[in-house]
Amino acid sequence: MKFTVDQIATILQGTVSGDGSQFITGFDKIEEGKPGSISFLSNPKYESYLYDTNATAVIVSKDLALKNKVKSTLICVDDPYVAFTILLQKYQEMTATRETGISIHAIIEAGVKVGKDLFVGRFTSIDSHCKIGDNTSIHNQVSIGKNVQIGDNCIIYPGVVIYNDTIIGNHVVIHSNAVIGSDGFGHAPQADGSFKAIPQLGNVVIEDHVSIGANTTIDRATMGSTFIRSGVKIDNLVQIAHNVDIGANTAIAAQTGISGSTKIGENCLIAGQVGIAGHLTIAAKTIITGRAGVTKSIKQAGQVIGGYPAVNNAEYLKRSALIRRLPELFDQIKNIK
Amino acid sequence: MKFTVDQIATILQGTVSGDGSQFITGFDKIEEGKPGSISFLSNPKYESYLYDTNATAVIVSKDLALKNKVKSTLICVDDPYVAFTILLQKYQEMTATRETGISIHAIIEAGVKVGKDLFVGRFTSIDSHCKIGDNTSIHNQVSIGKNVQIGDNCIIYPGVVIYNDTIIGNHVVIHSNAVIGSDGFGHAPQADGSFKAIPQLGNVVIEDHVSIGANTTIDRATMGSTFIRSGVKIDNLVQIAHNVDIGANTAIAAQTGISGSTKIGENCLIAGQVGIAGHLTIAAKTIITGRAGVTKSIKQAGQVIGGYPAVNNAEYLKRSALIRRLPELFDQIKNIK
Amino acid sequence: MKFTVDQIATILQGTVSGDGSQFITGFDKIEEGKPGSISFLSNPKYESYLYDTNATAVIVSKDLALKNKVKSTLICVDDPYVAFTILLQKYQEMTATRETGISIHAIIEAGVKVGKDLFVGRFTSIDSHCKIGDNTSIHNQVSIGKNVQIGDNCIIYPGVVIYNDTIIGNHVVIHSNAVIGSDGFGHAPQADGSFKAIPQLGNVVIEDHVSIGANTTIDRATMGSTFIRSGVKIDNLVQIAHNVDIGANTAIAAQTGISGSTKIGENCLIAGQVGIAGHLTIAAKTIITGRAGVTKSIKQAGQVIGGYPAVNNAEYLKRSALIRRLPELFDQIKNIK
Structure with missing residues (x-):
């Protein structure tokens, strides 16, 4: 795979924030992002990785409000997980070879x-x-x-x-x-x-x-x-x-x-x-x-x-919650008695 | 397999109710019964299928009291499930081929x-x-x-x-x-x-x-x-x-x-x-x-x-039943207090 | 395998109680001990087998206080389970053959x-x-x-x-x-x-x-x-x-x-x-x-x-124990009411 960030953004119907002319050659999880790779941020609990990642590009939600500086170029889309999945599928279609x-x-x-x-x-x-x-x-x-x-x-x-x-x-x-x-x-x-x-x-x-x-x-x-x-x-x-x-x-x-x-x-x-x-x-x-x-x-x-x-x-x-409260219940009964 | 209902009834030591001269060529579940097939009714919760099935014959309990008309010929036996199992085993013995x-x-x-x-x-x-x-x-x-x-x-x-x-x-x-x-x-x-x-x-x-x-x-x-x-x-x-x-x-x-x-x-x-x-x-x-x-x-x-x-x-x-009654128990304690 | 009890005790750094000159040719669980075999006693709940076993030798803890007569020669070690494991490993190293x-x-x-x-x-x-x-x-x-x-x-x-x-x-x-x-x-x-x-x-x-x-x-x-x-x-x-x-x-x-x-x-x-x-x-x-x-x-x-x-x-x-006491709890509430 060798595409620019801009070309990928076009495929995903996203907008680019940063340098879109860089080349992407692989995929990484955001916490393992390397120069040349593209990643995505979907689950908010991983947002801190966005500010540290070395990935060249990250696909993010167009609604994301940045809290810090990011080194990566961003591709902003409606649903980053869906967009990334589509990208993986396109990649597989292009590269998969079938023996016969x-x-x-x-x-x-x-x-x-x-x-x-x-x-x-x-x-x-x-x-x-x-x-x-x-x-x-x-x-x-x-x-x-x-x-x-x-x-x-x-x-x-x-x-x-x-x-x-x-x-x-x-x-x-x-x-x-x-x-x-x-x-x-x-x-x-x-x-x-x-x-x-x-x-x-x-x-x-x-x-x-x-x-x-x-x-x-x-x-x-x-x-x-x-x-x-x-x-x-x-x-x-x-x-x-x-x-x-x-x-x-x-x-x-x-x-x-x-x-x-x-x-x-x-x-x-x-x-x-x-x-x-x-x-x-x-x-x-x-x-x-x-x-x-x-x-x-x-x-x-x-x-x-x-x-x-x-x-x-x-x-x-509800039942599970009440089971957790059993010690309290036993105590109350003791007090009542 | 090609036997008459009468011949199968003889094998199973059952009695025939209906036309015993018809030929049976296969097995079906009662809800999927087709002309030419034999089925069985053991679990009473499936009894309604008996009145609809297209199976040529159905093995039923000799104690079954019919609630409706049936199209199928019945073979009445002590235990329809056991009888049907015996029939499947006989069939397998007759038809199974072993490679050597x-x-x-x-x-x-x-x-x-x-x-x-x-x-x-x-x-x-x-x-x-x-x-x-x-x-x-x-x-x-x-x-x-x-x-x-x-x-x-x-x-x-x-x-x-x-x-x-x-x-x-x-x-x-x-x-x-x-x-x-x-x-x-x-x-x-x-x-x-x-x-x-x-x-x-x-x-x-x-x-x-x-x-x-x-x-x-x-x-x-x-x-x-x-x-x-x-x-x-x-x-x-x-x-x-x-x-x-x-x-x-x-x-x-x-x-x-x-x-x-x-x-x-x-x-x-x-x-x-x-x-x-x-x-x-x-x-x-x-x-x-x-x-x-x-x-x-x-x-x-x-x-x-x-x-x-x-x-x-x-x-x-008993414990499971009491766990289901925990909400009631918590309510009672609240009332007592 | 053919070693004397004394030789095995030396390998395991244990002390022998009984006839150490006998030959050992195999392993057995203590309850299945046969003449010529060596076994071990680690879990105290199996101690009764020690007094019945026909194993030629048994590896036991050096802290074991015998309650009865034993027929087997004993090898007394710090940890019988570890010692037996070492013995199995030595045996496997000696006997295992690898195809190439x-x-x-x-x-x-x-x-x-x-x-x-x-x-x-x-x-x-x-x-x-x-x-x-x-x-x-x-x-x-x-x-x-x-x-x-x-x-x-x-x-x-x-x-x-x-x-x-x-x-x-x-x-x-x-x-x-x-x-x-x-x-x-x-x-x-x-x-x-x-x-x-x-x-x-x-x-x-x-x-x-x-x-x-x-x-x-x-x-x-x-x-x-x-x-x-x-x-x-x-x-x-x-x-x-x-x-x-x-x-x-x-x-x-x-x-x-x-x-x-x-x-x-x-x-x-x-x-x-x-x-x-x-x-x-x-x-x-x-x-x-x-x-x-x-x-x-x-x-x-x-x-x-x-x-x-x-x-x-x-x-x-603790929760599991309280669930087991639920019948008692329901009874107490009934009494209080």
């Missing part, structure tokens, strides 16, 4: 249908009756079972395992060592205390624009499908059990687990280490705070819920 | 003893001094270390790693990217604040009929063995630390972690996201509810425990 | 710089512009991306994936199926409710003497680096998000998750299943108890914190 071609160390079963400009890495196996779309990259040591469909423009990182019969749409990214389509955890208890496995005959369907994190597991359905709908973003080490259905554009942070047959609505935000019990329905636009344990269906859309068992977050915070 | 043969892209070290009808997938490595039983399937990209024993009729899915000296019985299923026999987390603190790794010289022993989920980790013992006893069922993303001993026919749901040297009794049911501290003993038939944190040994068998620190679940639920 | 050589089934891209005495296992891929140090072992089915540096004396176990641009120091151990350098979970919400991925252009830097557990995930930074500092020990199934910085000699137990941009100080001890929110700073020598949820920065070094939201552990334990 099929490694001679990959095995693709005869009869598999492959699209244009495929990339297949080393020691990857694609089994019979699969169909892979255009511009898709399947990296090293990936195992793709029988009868799997993968659409266009997908990236499957090294070590991913995709079981038989999985269906994956377009623009899907799956990070390393994630497992898609393993058996649901279904075991019927027998009279002697042992278990007999319940066959898991369904599959996993992943729609378009989905992103799945490293070491995440998504189980196949007992019957029918486990659904990950369009635009869903799933972080690392997340567990999605059999027959779960995650609504479009829902985001799920790391180490969260969703139990069998639960249906999550669209546009939900689920924080990290959340647990959701089985056979529930979670309304659209629900926000579930970190480490919440959801034991009942959420019927009203757009609520923030937290705690365990999870309730409306305002109620949860 | 050793891929030319697998490497098996000279001297490894292998049984009859082995399947070994692509890019799988089996190291020296291993012994593998009959009818066992070892899928793609599996790494099996030195001196590992695996019994008959096992299925090791793609990407599993089995470290040196692991012993695995018969009828064991291990799902993708699980890791068996990694070092226990033992580091001796040194005077300068650094750690020195404590050698982990033991192994992992997995007995018969065990099932292990995707991305689950089971650490080798410091000395002796980490034991997973006969019939244990472990879900995805579970952590079993060094020297743990899981009793026969215990089931453990996803994302649960069991710390070092803890001994779990037989026939326990451990829900998801549970944590159990180290060096504890959990009595047989203990049921541990979701997200519980167990910090003390459980001596009396057959209890339900929950909460953190975990206590008898009745006590936990 | 590059498998003919591994692919190392032309131009990769490799050190002396490298071991590279089967079906492992090392991509362009990498640099690998001396005496490092890279086991089977490992994927190493472009421009990765790995130092001397490292062990990378089977199935590990290391993304482009990762930098790894010396004496680093990474257990199977861990993922280093996957994209941070950053998605910018768009006006229509969908997300647009924020490019993750940074990398992961792992310093010397770090150990990383099986199936652990460490995300690359958005910009700059995610840092795992010298001597850090990380257990299995841990999530380290983008731009996190873990201070030297901090230990993190299984299933803990640390959110983006959080900075953990040196010499912290973080127990299992802990969650730490993003953009926090945790002071050095903080001890975080199991399952704690940390939502605020910890400024004072050396505290023990617990609960959720996490507070000083003494305060947390």
